[in-house]
Amino acid sequence: MATKDELGRRGEDLAVEYLQRRGLVVLSRNWRCRDGELDVVATDRNRLVVCEVKTRSGTGFGDPAEAVTQFKAARIRRITQAWLAAHRVRWCEIRFDVVAVLAPPDGPVSLQHYESAF
Template sequence: MAAKDILGKRGEDLAAGYLTEHGYRLVARNWRCPQGEIDVIAELGGETVFVEVKTRTSTAYGHPFEAITLSKLARLRRLAAAWCRQSDAAAGRIRIDAIAVLAPRGQTPTIEHLQGVY
């Protein structure tokens, strides 16, 4: 596994733990279909939340949120719709969130959560 993939998995693990600690129920991780992948699908208060996680070791190349472009958000919306069509769960209210994980080597990671980014 490449260092980038290891960092990404660590960030997704941290984000999943963060969500759980904040009362979310994890529904799926790394859900895939032919159009792409959703990092985390969670539920809170009857709302299905589709979460894009971006992880960096520093902001030298920009903040992790900067990697979430409008085209990425549009793809996430299409993926969320595909999940709703394929899922047995009836998704009533949905939203798309973003989580940024800054995980500098040898330091405690920080997590930022933006709700309803799209």
Template sequence: MSLGAQGEEIAANYLKNKGYHVLERNFRCRMGEIDIIACTGRILVFVEVKTRSSQTYGLPCEAVTKTKQLHIRRVAGFYLLKNNMSHIDQRIDVVEILYQGEKAYIRHTENAF
């Protein structure tokens, strides 16, 4: 399993343990991909997962550039229209997974951008 896939699995389990209901993973369309789509209460949450095995290239969240944010927003908008959910409250979160040795550290930023 790739590092990214491991991180997404950890993030999905983390969200489930926090009471989120995971609706979809790796939702793709021609505009891009969203790693996890979940709901908590009445809020639909689009989750970008970033995983790193070191801080050599910075923190995982630093990989969520303005361009990446734009793609995520577009894909989220498409998902909402496709599923007739535009009226539902939503937000975009980032879950960072940083491995240090065998230990994975998780940081969840709600409403990240």
């Protein structure tokens, strides 16, 4: 059985592969600052796409996307401002997405992409 960190890393890898197949270019993965971390920062060449990845092995605690609360979304927005400042981006259009990955130990993996989730 995979540890929580291994499961999360697998989910992020799957999410990045999915986003790249859809034409997005990944700019940062697991970018950290004192306020927290952004899972994936990418661009579709028109806007910045900040993507929170939530991975679960089952739905016993709800759908993975349900873990992105209003509090978490506000934190991601603040961290995005730090990313923009660190990369000296003055202004750009930003879209916030969630990729929910369900990876049960004994079944197929499913991935749901929520564009403009918050």
